[in-house]
Amino acid sequence: MVSCIGRVSKMRGFCTFISRPLLFLFLHFTLVQCDITDGNVEHLKREHSLMKPYQGVGSSPSSQWDFWGSTLVTSSYVRLTPDERSRQGSIWNTVPVYLKDWEMHVQYKIHGSGKKNLHGDGIAIWYTKERLHPGPVFGNQDHFVGLALFVDTFRNDLHGMDRSFPYIYAIVNNGSLPYDHGNDGRTSELGGCSSEIRNKDHDTYLAIRYSKGRLTVMIDIDDKNEWKECIDIGGVRLPTGYYFGASAATGDLSDNHDIISMKMYQLMVEHTPDEDSLDWTKIEPSVSLLKSPKDNIDDPTGNFRSTPLTGWKVFLLLLCALLGIVVCGVVGAVVFQKRQERNRRFY
Numbered sequence: 121m122v123s124c125i126g127r128v129s130k131m132r133g134f135c136t137f138i139s140r141p142l143l144f145l146f147l148h149f150t151l152v153q154c155d156i157t158d159g160n161v162e163h164l165k166r167e168h169s170l171m172k173p174y175q176g177v178g179s180s181p182s183s184q185w186d187f188w189g190s191t192l193v194t195s196s197y198v199r200l201t202p203d204e205r206s207r208q209g210s211i212w213n214t215v216p217v218y219l220k221d222w223e224m225h226v227q228y229k230i231h232g233s234g235k236k237n238l239h240g241d242g243i244a245i246w247y248t249k250e251r252l253h254p255g256p257v258f259g260n261q262d263h264f265v266g267l268a269l270f271v272d273t274f275r276n277d278l279h280g281m282d283r284s285f286p287y288i289y290a291i292v293n294n295g296s297l298p299y300d301h302g303n304d305g306r307t308s309e310l311g312g313c314s315s316e317i318r319n320k321d322h323d324t325y326l327a328i329r330y331s332k333g334r335l336t337v338m339i340d341i342d343d344k345n346e347w348k349e350c351i352d353i354g355g356v357r358l359p360t361g362y363y364f365g366a367s368a369a370t371g372d373l374s375d376n377h378d379i380i381s382m383k384m385y386q387l388m389v390e391h392t393p394d395e396d397s398l399d400w401t402k403i404e405p406s407v408s409l410l411k412s413p414k415d416n417i418d419d420p421t422g423n424f425r426s427t428p429l430t431g432w433k434v435f436l437l438l439l440c441a442l443l444g445i446v447v448c449g450v451v452g453a454v455v456f457q458k459r460q461e462r463n464r465r466f467y
Contacts, residue, residue, distance in 0.1 A: 165222075167215045168364060168384035174198065177211070187211040188252055189259065197378040200243065200259070200368035203232040208259035210367035211379065212251040218360045220400060221331040221387035226366070228326070230273060230286075231319045232375035239318065240274030240373040242286065243366060245328065245382075251363040257299045259367035265295040266362050266405050269328055269337060270305060273318055274373060277303045284314040288326070290337060290351050292358070292407050310335075310407060313350040317341050323380055326350075330358055331387050355408030360400040 167184055170177070176184040177193050191209035192199040200209035224245070232239050244258035248266035255261035258270060273286040283304075289312030291297075291305060300307040317324045322343040329336040335358075337351035364384065368377035 163385045163388070165219070165384045165386055168213055168217055170198070170211070170213070170379065170382040172196065172381070184214055185211055186214055186252060188254060197229070197380050200366065200377040200379060201370050201374070203234075203370075203374050203376045205370055205372060205374050207374065208254060208367070208369045209377075210252065210254070210259050210365055212246075212365035213363055213382075214251075216361045216363055217247070217384070218400075219384075219386050220360060220391065220395075221389040223327060223329045223331075223385045223387055224364060225325065225327045225381070225383045225385070227323050227380040227382075228271070228366075229320070229323050229378040229380065230271070230317055230375050231378075234373055234375065237275070238373055239375045241369050241371055241375075242273040243271045243368045243377050243379075245269040245271075245326075246365040246367065247328075247358065247362050248365070249359075249362050251365055256301070259369040260365075262299050263295050263297070264293055267292050267330075267335070267358055269326070271315075271317065271326075272304055273375065274371075275304065276301055277306065283312075286317050287314050288312055288317075288337070288339065288350055290335065290353070292335075292356060292405050294405050310353050311351040313339070315339055315341055315350070318375070329387070330356065331389055332391075333357060353407065357403050357406045357408075359403035359405065 170185055173195050174185075174193050176182070177187065177198075179186055187193065187198070187210065189209035190199075190201050190204075190207040191211055192202070193211075198211055200211065201207040224247075226245055228243060230243065234240075242258060244260060246260060246264070246266065246268055248260075248264050248268070250261070250265070253261040257264070257268075260268075268291045269288065270291070271286060271288050275283075275285045275287075287304070289305060289309045291299075291308045292310060293308065297308045299305055317339075320341065320343075324343075325340040327336075327338045327347065329338075333354060333356055335351065335353045335356040336349070338347040339350050340347055364382065366379050366382065370377075
């Protein structure tokens with residue numbers, strides 16, 4: 121899969137800057153495939169998108185988005201929580217997503233009067249089996265089933281000083297794992313990055329891509345039309361038929377947590393006949409990792425992008441090492457012989 125990172129007319133995406141005729145030629149004469157999510161209407165899924173002026177938001181049967189708690193819908197933003205203590209709010213898409221490959225772009229803003237380290241708690245973006253279930257995890261239920269991306273602005277773990285906050289991280293759960301508040305989710309975190317997203321003069325952005333079993337999260341906090349990689353994890357299995365949502369919570373400390381837009385794009389990806397024949401609604405959320413996420417406590421770097429070393433991989437590593445030794449030996453012998461010949465000329 122070949123793609124580049126960019127944005128066209130404020131439409132976030134991993135897009136290709138290739139004209140349509142040239143793209144057609146590439147697709148016709150090569151085997152290269154490109155994901156195009158540059159805001160074209162044929163890829164934007166409006167039934168799963170939340171955009172100004174936020175039509176279709178409410179509790180009526182025809183609404184595509186429903187909200188709960190302290191959420192306030194205005195003409196410019198959806199405020200999940202105000203800058204007040206002990207508030208929770210959420211907004212959820214009422215239409216289940218049956219796309220196998222997708223990309224969700226979130227435009228958001230976190231701001232408030234609290235000074236450094238005196239604010240909280242953050243925003244969570246959800247793709248889960250159930251929706252509108254309030255709870256203790258950023259305003260949503262614990263033991264959730266699906267994917268959660270947390271934009272965590274408050275540090276609970278005073279011993280985990282290797283991570284600076286705000287911190288963005290992902291968790292995939294099949295309902296069996298509780299969220300570890302004391303360690304800021306580290307016991308089940310798959311990957312993450314630190315990002316200074318609070319009190320910016322402009323909006324901030326993140327993109328969540330799920331395609332061919334790979335979860336990628338990109339961020340743009342500088343409003344420079346440039347994406348930076350935050351998370352890239354293979355071996356992720358997510359079903360179809362789940363719901364997208366966003367939630368936020370405040371405790372003793374607070375912030376304004378605003379969602380400006382959530383835009384869903386369909387990725388045009390080919391699957392094998394075996395993959396197409398699967399009932400994707402029956403897939404259990406899971407991740408194939410080299411080690412358990414709980415190892416993050418002892419190894420905060422958590423190299424999850426690797427795959428287990430099978431016998432063939434060990435053999436290939438040993439073979440490469442042996443070839444390297446042989447090459448070094450040959451080069452050393454040639455250099456030694458050249459020096460010997462050069463020394464003979466001086467006698």
